[in-house]
Amino acid sequence: MTDPAGLKAPTLAEMERLADEAYVALPDGFRALCEGLVIHVVDFPDDETLDEMDCETPFDLLGLFRGIGLAQGSPGAVTGQFPNMIWLYRRPILDYWADHDETLGAIVTHVLVHEIGHHFGLSDADMEAIEAAAG
Known part of the structure; x- marks a missing residue:
């Protein structure tokens, strides 16, 4: 039997x-439509x-999209514009995971798709x- 006390939360990496x-x-x-999108994982906003x-x-x-979505115009069209970015927040995601019956991978996928969805205006x-297509 696995000792649950020996389990550790995933690191940022x-x-x-x-x-x-x-x-x-x-x-x-x-994914092809997400060209140039940058994904960051940090502990908290x-x-x-x-x-x-x-x-x-x-x-x-749990996550945040920052940038100019495809529905609003093309990223980089304005000089000095940062690339579109998605931030995933590790600690809030882990907290959510601890309270739900989903796998951590499914939660990360959900947050990622939701934030990319903002990029597309979906x-x-x-x-x-x-999400269903991603398995």
Whole structure:
């Protein structure tokens, strides 16, 4: 029997690998449209983001898309524009995982698809179909 006390939360590097695996599992056509998208994994959103998103605690936000979505125009069209970025927040994701019956990989995939969905301006139904295609 495995000793649950010996289990450890994934590190930032392990969560980045999990996010990379989730991204690679997305449908090819969907990923092709994400060219130039940068994915960051950090422990928590910064204070400015928490204030901007009106979060009560640092655990309220699992991920965030920052940039110019495809529906609003092409990224990089404005000189000095940062690339489109998705932030995945490790500690809030782990907290969510601890309270639900989903695998950590499924949660990371869900958050990633949801945030990429903002990039595309997709509906919830569209995002659910992409998640289903990713397995």
